Structures are given as C-alpha cells and as structure tokens.
Amino acid sequence: MPLLGCIADDFTGATDLANTLVKGGMTAVQVIGVPTGPLPEADAIIVALKSRTSPAREAVAESLAACEALLAAGAKQIFFKYCSTFDSTEAGNIGPVADALVQRLGCGFAIANPAFPTNGRTVFQGHLFVGDKLLNESGMENHPLTPMKDANLVRVLGRQTGGTVKLIPFAVVEQGVTILRHTMTGLKESGWRYAIVDAVTDAHLLAIGEAVADHALVTGGSGVAMGLPANFRAKGLLPDRGEAAAALPPMAGPAAVLAGSCSRATMGQIGYARDHAHTLELDVLATPDAAALQAEALAWAEGKLGDAPIVIAASAPPEKVAALQRKLGREAAGALVEDTLAGIAAALVARGVTRLVVAGGETSGAVVSRLGVTALRIGPEIDPGVPWTYAESGSAGGAEHPGLHLALKSGNFGARDFFLKAFGV
Numbered sequence: 001m002p003l004l005g006c007i008a009d010d011f012t013g014a015t016d017l018a019n020t021l022v023k024g025g026m027t028a029v030q031v032i033g034v035p036t037g038p039l040p041e042a043d044a045i046i047v048a049l050k051s052r053t054s055p056a057r058e059a060v061a062e063s064l065a066a067c068e069a070l071l072a073a074g075a076k077q078i079f080f081k082y083c084s085t086f087d088s089t090e091a092g093n094i095g096p097v098a099d100a101l102v103q104r105l106g107c108g109f110a111i112a113n114p115a116f117p118t119n120g121r122t123v124f125q126g127h128l129f130v131g132d133k134l135l136n137e138s139g140m141e142n143h144p145l146t147p148m149k150d151a152n153l154v155r156v157l158g159r160q161t162g163g164t165v166k167l168i169p170f171a172v173v174e175q176g177v178t179i180l181r182h183t184m185t186g187l188k189e190s191g192w193r194y195a196i197v198d199a200v201t202d203a204h205l206l207a208i209g210e211a212v213a214d215h216a217l218v219t220g221g222s223g224v225a226m227g228l229p230a231n232f233r234a235k236g237l238l239p240d241r242g243e244a245a246a247a248l249p250p251m252a253g254p255a256a257v258l259a260g261s262c263s264r265a266t267m268g269q270i271g272y273a274r275d276h277a278h279t280l281e282l283d284v285l286a287t288p289d290a291a292a293l294q295a296e297a298l299a300w301a302e303g304k305l306g307d308a309p310i311v312i313a314a315s316a317p318p319e320k321v322a323a324l325q326r327k328l329g330r331e332a333a334g335a336l337v338e339d340t341l342a343g344i345a346a347a348l349v350a351r352g353v354t355r356l357v358v359a360g361g362e363t364s365g366a367v368v369s370r371l372g373v374t375a376l377r378i379g380p381e382i383d384p385g386v387p388w389t390y391a392e393s394g395s396a397g398g399a400e401h402p403g404l405h406l407a408l409k410s411g412n413f414g415a416r417d418f419f420l421k422a423f424g425v
C-alpha cells in the first residue's frame with residue numbers, strides 16, 4: 001500500500017519527484033499514465049501524466065482518475081507535482097487541476113510551492129527566481145509551450161483558479177514549523193484556498209514539509225517533497241531503507257541521448273556534446289517532416305552505437321522555434337518534434353540501445369509513451385533532480401528489449417557535461 005500517492009504533470013517532473021522521495025529513503029515507482037490495473041509495491045507511487053499542456057478539462061479528468069486510483073490503493077496523502085518554474089498557461093493547468101483535487105479530497109486548502117534551491121529555484125515575497133533572475137527574465141519567457149512572463153506566483157495562480165490565493169511570506173516561514181502550521185490552519189479557516197509559500201533554502205522546505213504532514217493534498221515542485229518521508233517515518237509507517245531504496249539492475253549496452261528541450265541548460269549540454277561525442281543536430285525548420293528526419297538520424301547513427309553515447313538533438317534557439325511555430329502553429333510544431341524523437345527512440349531500441357537519456361519533459365512523455373513503457377523503478381541520482389530509472393524487459397515500439405535504463409532529464413536540469421557524465425564517460 002503506498003504511503004504517498006503522487007500525480008505529476010509531466011514525465012521528467014515525475015522522476016524528479018521520485019528521486020527526492022528515494023533520497024529520503026522511500027521506494028518509488030513511476031507509473032506511466034492513469035493506472036488501469038493493480039499498482040506496484042512501493043512507498044510512493046508517482047503517476048506520470050503528460051497533462052502540463054493538454055486542454056485543462058483533459059488534465060483535470062486524468063488527474064482525478066489518477067487520484068482515484070491512488071486513493072483506492074490506500075495512499076495516505078496526495079501530492080500534485082508541477083514544475084519548479086511553474087510551467088503553465090493562463091488557462092492552467094496548475095490551477096484547474098489543484099482546484100479539482102482540493103474538491104475531491106474535501107480539504108479546502110493546499111499549499112503551492114515550486115521552490116528547488118539546489119537547482120536555483122527560490123520563492124521570495126511570492127516571486128519565483130531562477131538563480132538570480134526573476135522567472136520572466138530567466139529564459140522561461142521563451143519556452144516553446146509554456147512561456148512564463150510573470151514571476152508573481154500569487155498573481156499567476158490567481159488567474160488560473162476559481163479560488164483565492166494568499167502569500168505566506170519569508171518572515172513567517174523563518175519562524176519554523178509551529179508558526180507555519182498555525183498560519184496554514186488560519187488561512188484555511190478564513191476560506192483561502194491556496195498559499196504560495198516562500199522558500200529560499202532547503203531548511204525552509206523541510207519546515208514546510210513537516211508543517212503539511214496532515215494535509216490531504218500538497219502541491220508543488222519536488223523540493224517541498226523533501227520533508228515528507230520524515231513525516232511517515234515519525235508516524236512509524238516508513239522503515240529505514242537506506243540506500244536499498246535506489247537499487248537498480250546493473251547498466252550495460254549501447255547508449256544514446258535524445259534532446260527535444262530548447263531550455264538553456266539543454267542547449268549548453270548539446271554544445272558540450274558537440275565537442276565530446278557523436279552529435280547530430282536535426283534542422284526541423286529546414287525539413288519539417290518526421291519520417292525524413294528519422295531516416296536522416298538512423299542513417300547517421302549507423303555504425304556509431306556503442307558504450308559511448310550518441311547524441312541526437314532537435315532543439316533550437318528561440319528564433320528558430322518561433323519560425324517553425326509560425327509555419328505550423330505552436331502545438332503542431334511541438335508535436336512534430338516529439339513524434340520525430342519518439343520514432344527515433346523506438347528505432348534505436350530496436351537496434352539494441354538499452355541506455356537512453358531523454359532531455360525535455362514533453363519530449364520524455366512522447367518517447368516513453370512510444371516505447372510502451374508502463375512503469376519505471378527509480379535508481380541513483382545523476383545530477384540534482386535527475387535519477388536513472390529502469391523499465392523491466394518488454395516490447396518497445398514493436399521490438400523486444402531486455403530491460404531499459406532511462407534518464408528523463410528536465411530541460412533546465414543537469415551540469416553542462418550531463419550527456420556524457422550520465423554514462424560515466
């Protein structure tokens with residue numbers, strides 16, 4: 001029976017959250033899509049949806065279905081995971097999904113906290129910073145699907161929800177768990193639906209995590225989940241599992257990286273790979289045709305597969321992304337690139353690739369879905385927020401595989417040498 005039931009709005013976000021929970025000593029399994037059968041055994045189940053950019057009604061329906069499955073399995077607390085850069089549009093989906101979960105759980109109130117200080121995301125006076133930049137000056141204002149043009153999260157969430165949003169400021173958070181707990185209870189009793197909670201350090205997140213021990217619903221990034229394993233341990237529900245929580249089968253076999261993220265960190269990682277690995281950069285604008293791009297990539301990969309990773313990227317700078325979007329429309333442009341990379345992934349697995357890094361949340365959703373993977377066990381962390389995961393043997397995109405190691409890298413996570421470091425190169 002899972003202790004914590006999680007609903008993540010994209011696949012990299014799900015592994016990021018799972019990674020935090022595993023580091024806190026919980027076993028975690030990431031389930032792909034709304035579960036239809038019995039859930040695997042784990043302390044935390046993370047249902048990975050691709051709902052960040054889908055129409056709000058679909059995102060709500062899928063999230064509620066996931067919530068039902070987690071509650072039916074016995075989950076004691078529900079966590080709604082979204083991006084540490086609060087990726088969303090004016091229409092949602094953070095507000096609509098959170099509203100639906102608050103209503104389903106009958107809890108009236110939930111915190112909203114995307115902070116992840118280790119990766120430079122902090123919230124101060126309700127404003128989200130990425131490093132020393134406000135969110136809307138961090139590059140996220142150019143995101144292909146969810147451009148973030150306002151750093152004031154009280155305002156951003158306020159536009160997406162039918163409820164009300166209040167700030168719990170730094171000065172309150174600094175006072176620690178007891179004051180935080182009272183403040184949250186007070187807000188709930190006064191009819192506020194959400195509190196954006198400031199957090200600048202891990203110590204703040206641990207205090208917030210402890211203060212929400214008895215909340216039916218917690219919403220946020222993976223950072224605020226840091227404090228949750230200790231709550232279950234304090235209640236005598238979680239044994240000390242130590243490093244065993246992150247054990248995966250040994251890794252071997254041909255390696256590849258597929259990048260569909262246009263975020264700054266990924267663009268830097270592609271730049272590094274250019275000098276250190278076989279790297280192909282697809283020009284989607286010149287050839288906006290999935291079949292042709294796949295044929296180009298597979299012909300290029302011929303004879304290059306081995307222990308050192310090959311890197312195939314569709315990523316492009318903002319002006320090229322904008323040009324493709326003008327030509328095809330925003331959604332169709334994203335879908336074309338996702339379809340291209342998903343097809344390449346399936347073909348590479350059919351050619352024996354068993355270790356795969358995918359850069360980008362939407363991209364990971366497309367790739368993992370095409371591979372037909374249904375569950376990922378979470379293993380050791382490569383860089384903050386990005387663990388190796390393992391999918392049991394099965395058939396991926398029509399080809400049998402002996403088990404796949406996958407690392408789903410959030411667009412903006414990872415050091416510059418991530419694509420090689422992940423494989424120990």
Ligand SMILES: Nc1ncnc2c1ncn2[C@@H]1O[C@H](COP(=O)(O)OP(=O)(O)O)[C@@H](O)[C@H]1O
Pocket residue numbers: 144145260261262263266284285314315316320321322324325333334335336337338359360361362363364409410411412
């Ligand atoms: N060259 C390109 N032109 C237009 N869109 C692109 C291009 N390369 C990637 N994309 C799209 O940009 C989106 C990036 O989103 P995602 O994979 O979630 O990355 P991130 O993790 O950085 O948010 C995807 O839908 C992807 O298909």
Ligand SMILES: O=C(O)[C@@H](O)C(=O)COP(=O)(O)O
Pocket residue numbers: 010012013014016017082083084085221222263360361362385409410411412
């Ligand atoms: O919280 C985060 O930043 C990540 O877990 C996440 O959700 C990233 O999404 P993508 O940038 O779309 O990969």
